[in-house]
Amino acid sequence: xxxxxxxxxxxxxxxxxxxxxxxxxxxxxxxxxxxxxxxxxxxxxxxxxxxxxxxxxxxxxxxxxxxxxxxxxxxxxxxxxxxxxxxxxxxxxxxxxxxxxxxxxxxxxxxxx
Amino acid sequence: xxxxxxxxxxxxxxxxxxxxxxxxxxxxxxxxxxxxxxxxxxxxxxxxxxxxxxxxxxxxxxxxxxxxxxxxxxxxxxxxxxxxxxxxxxxxxxxxxxxxxxxxxxxxxxxxxxxxxxxxxxxxxxxxxxxxxxxxxxxxxxxxxxxxxxxxxxxxxxxxxxxxxxxxxxxxxxxxxxxxxxxxxxxxxxxxxxxxxxxxxxxxxxxxxxxxxxxxxxxxxxxxxxxxxxxxxxxxxxxxxxxxxxxxxxxxxxxxxxxxxxxxxxxxxxxxxxx
Numbered sequence: 487x488x489x490x491x492x493x494x495x496x497x498x499x500x501x502x503x504x505x506x507x508x509x510x511x512x513x514x515x516x517x518x519x520x521x522x523x524x525x526x527x528x529x530x531x532x533x534x535x536x537x538x539x540x541x542x543x544x545x546x547x548x549x550x551x552x553x554x555x556x557x558x559x560x561x562x563x564x565x566x567x568x569x570x571x572x573x574x575x576x577x578x579x580x581x582x583x584x585x586x587x588x589x590x591x592x593x594x595x596x597x598x599x
Numbered sequence: 600x601x602x603x604x605x606x607x608x609x610x611x612x613x614x615x616x617x618x619x620x621x622x623x624x625x626x627x628x629x630x631x632x633x634x635x636x637x638x639x640x641x642x643x644x645x646x647x648x649x650x651x652x653x654x655x656x657x658x659x660x661x662x663x664x665x666x667x668x669x670x671x672x673x674x675x676x677x678x679x680x681x682x683x684x685x686x687x688x689x690x691x692x693x694x695x696x697x698x699x700x701x702x703x704x705x706x707x708x709x710x711x712x713x714x715x716x717x718x719x720x721x722x723x724x725x726x727x728x729x730x731x732x733x734x735x736x737x738x739x740x741x742x743x744x745x746x747x748x749x750x751x752x753x754x755x756x757x758x759x760x761x762x763x764x765x766x767x768x769x770x771x772x773x774x775x776x777x778x779x780x781x782x783x784x785x786x787x788x789x790x791x792x793x794x795x796x797x798x799x800x801x802x803x804x805x806x807x808x809x810x811x812x813x814x815x816x817x818x819x820x821x822x823x824x825x826x827x828x829x830x831x832x833x834x835x836x837x838x839x840x841x842x843x844x845x846x847x848x849x850x851x852x853x854x855x856x857x858x859x860x861x862x863x864x865x866x867x868x869x870x871x872x873x874x
Contacts, residue, residue, distance in 0.1 A: 511637075512637050512640070512641045513640065513641045513644040513645070516641065516645070528664065530664060530665055530667070530668025530669070530672070531638045531641040531642050531645070531665070531668065532626075532638070532665075532668045532669045532671070532672030532673065533668050533671070533672050534641065535630075535634040535637060535638055535641070535672075536630070536672045536675060536676050538634070539630060539633065539634065539676075560640070562636065562640070563637075563640065564637055
């Protein structure tokens, strides 16, 4: 069942990865992706929210009911988190990437870390 | 990173957000309804960060990326929007109902010996429209929650209310075969009659008469003449039946599109249609 969603597209994968450890709002996801990829991937607002829409519809992420302290952050912000399905799909995608990496190493395309 | 912005930067920020607010209208309405506010918020955050870290020049660079992002994601979103809300089996039921309604109704009308032109205004062609209405009702009317009798009566009376006076006006009584130009007007009026009366018993669509009625007119007109042209050289009974079946299917497609558009504009969901 999880395999139906694989492979994830680039933006979906990064968004789900950003939500892997904690709930984040849209702008925080953009910043996290940029930081995690050392600036190599910059999600624009359009790409971000069209992906979020798709992931919500697929049941891989959901809006978090909790709102931040108004003194800390804007209460209108929507926070997102991974669902159980989303976490399974993300894990499966990472495992798929690992397998690909292993194949690449056996072919000596990349060196061992 | 600086915390304060000078007045030029403040103005640039305001103009940028205003411009972005206008530009996001390129996204489908359905998407905007859900994400307009977060989109603007995210853009505002990005613009603020750009101004604080590199001033107006950085903002210009941000805009270059944002424009590309906006264009690409809007096109993708438009391509991803399904033209349909109704589940496939409901659409199929609707189209088949129209097809059989016209087809069987027309053939029965013909066997009753009354018509040289489909949908003729003679009294016995009443059967045609009764059956059309009946099939639409029985198979498709769960969409509106209205009962079979009202829908059937609306279809039947609608056909006669506009089309029959036109025929009488041109041919006297009983009406004979019409010239092709008059026939077109007759069929269009027939569609308008069906659409108008169906609309009146379809209260869910009370604000959408201008979509439903043109869909019925163009469906009847387009279906009738397109199919007539297609099968003009075939044997008369077979041709006649085929004309009616194809015409009904075209009517079904047109009205189904209209129904979809109505439901979409009302923000109904798939579940709401079936309930």
